[in-house]
Amino acid sequence: MYSDKVMDHFKNPRNMGEIKDADGVGVVGNPTCGDVMNIYIKVKDDKLEDIKFKTFGCGAAVATSSMITELARGKTLEEAIEITRNDVADALEGLPPVKMHCSNLAADGLRAAIEDYRKKKGGEKDD
Amino acid sequence: MYTNGEVGTIEPIQKIGEIAKDKEIYFHVDAVAAAGKIPTDVSENIDLMSISSNDMYGPKGTGALYIRKGTKIQPIIHGGGQERGLRSGSENVASIVGMGKSAELAKAEMESEAGRISALRDKLVNGILEGITDTYLNGHPKKRLPNNANVRFSFIEGESIILSLDMEGISTSSSSACTSKTLEPSHVLIAMGISHADSQGALLLTLGKNNTKEDVEYLLETLPAIIKRLRDMSPLTPR
Known part of the structure; x- marks a missing residue:
């Protein structure tokens, strides 16, 4: 049911883990629907210097989290925020239709992490 | 269901049957997962019971419905009037015989x-x-x-x-x-x-x-x- 690429990322997830002193954290999903994704980012010179994830969920949820870290790492925040759910699914050589909405949360997670970073940075400026 | 489809709990079918009988409600039991694994009893309180062949290692696509004498059911497949008009269509004799054999083996073991x-x-x-x-x-x-x-x-x-x-x-x-x-x-x-x-x-x-x-x-x-x-x-x- 899953593409080889999805299975590869499920078996060997890239950049799995937590960034303890993350500049931004995005938390999306909830346990009721079966997927929870945490995306952690480190930002330097407006670029994503590091990105990691932790995910509770199905194979597609793990694979999309893993894939977004590969797609986003090194990109500027402007570029990274433009990554869509479809970009993630395409990079994984497709997802089963039923998974496109429920488990394909990684792009939302990254956007939430970038928003969190911007909010924190905004707060710092005010101090 | 005779047994729950997920957690396998054996349900108090006879007691449920008593309630149904008391309220004059027909009682149909899905015993597909139970038949051949635990004794399944069609007591006086059970009107209908379904079992399937493949869950007893028999040929796939064959099942049986127990109907208590006097229980009226409507056919949903009409036509040639096979099986006393209850299910039209030529009987799949090989699968029926296979199911019978699988039930016999399941009971023995x-x-x-x-x-x-x-x-x-x-x-x-x-x-x-x-x-x-x-x-x-x-x-x-x-x-x-x-x-x-x-x-x-x-x-x-x-x-x-x-x-x-x-x-x-x-x-x-x-x-x-x-x-x-x-x-x-x-x-x-x-x-x-x-x-x-x-x-x-x-x-x-x-x-x-x-x-x-x-x-x-x-x-x-x-x-x-x-x-x-x-x-x-x-x-x-x-x-």
Whole structure:
């Protein structure tokens, strides 16, 4: 049911883990629907210097989290925020239709992490 | 259902039948999972009972409906009037004979096989509960089908467990939202009072006549590393 690429990322997830002193954290999903994704980012010179994830969920949820870290790492925040759910699914050589909405949360997670970073940075400026 | 489809609990069918009879309601029992594994009794309180061939290792696509004398049912397949007009269409004689044989074999082996399988099942359940923390049995420990083990693992999701086991050659199933067509968590586990999050980590293991002690040992060796990997990955795992 899953593409080889999805299975590869499920078996060997890239950049799995937590960034303890993350500049931004995005938390999306909830346990009721079966997927929870945490995306952690480190930002330097407006670029994503590091990105990691932790995910509770199905194979597609793990694979999309893993894939977004590969797609986003090194990109500027402007570029990274433009990554869509479809970009993630395409990079994984497709997802089963039923998974496109429920488990394909990684792009939302990254956007939430970038928003969190911007909010924190905004707060710092005010101090 | 004679036995619950997910957790294998043997239901108090006779008592339910008494209530139905008292209220003059026809009572149909789905005994597909139970037939051939535990004794199934059509007492005076049961009007209709369905069983299937493939769940007794018989030919697929054949089933039987027990109808108590005097119970009126409407046919849903009309035409040639076969089976006393109740189900039109030429009878699949080879499958009918095959189902009869599979029922005969299941009955002859039922007692010894139920003992063997339930011992394997208990070894499996105890091994999982003792070997892995934050793990629970779903359903009744004894009043369940001999071949049914349904366990749940906190902090992780069922589909990722079955995918991981599949890669190791072990076929299992789950009732997590991700594995269902409706994307809803199991109504059975929710009705049993298990939280939505915990119900996602359910794993259904069913044993069959070809399963051996070695199979159970292989699963018990393989599972802990899979659960650990997924828990390491989950943001819900406490640290």
